Amino acid sequence: MKRKKLSRTLEVTVESSERITVHRIEPGGPAWCLVCGGSEHFESAYEAARTLGSNQREIFRGVETGDIGFVELPEGSILICLRCAATAAHRTKNTEET
Numbered sequence: 001m002k003r004k005k006l007s008r009t010l011e012v013t014v015e016s017s018e019r020i021t022v023h024r025i026e027p028g029g030p031a032w033c034l035v036c037g038g039s040e041h042f043e044s045a046y047e048a049a050r051t052l053g054s055n056q057r058e059i060f061r062g063v064e065t066g067d068i069g070f071v072e073l074p075e076g077s078i079l080i081c082l083r084c085a086a087t088a089a090h091r092t093k094n095t096e097e098t
């Protein structure tokens, strides 16, 4: 029995749509924080550390562990939620004292 080999090309087109909501946020300005669930003021890591008497390393550690809310700006820098940062700084101080 002789078999014929058939070759077919199938073209699949997938169309999708995505809605992206962009909120403009400025340093020192309020934005919604997903971590503490409030409309809070966001600052640069430097300003947040200076305001709270903390340091940027502590701030970034809180961001990495998910304890501090942040927004990423298009150029790659981040703004920090001051309320979350204050809570995290307070927690760190209490942990160090015990």
Ligand SMILES: [Zn+2]
Pocket (backbone or CB within 6 Å): 033, 034, 035, 036, 037, 038, 040, 068, 069, 081, 082, 083, 084, 085
């Ligand atoms: Zn927050």
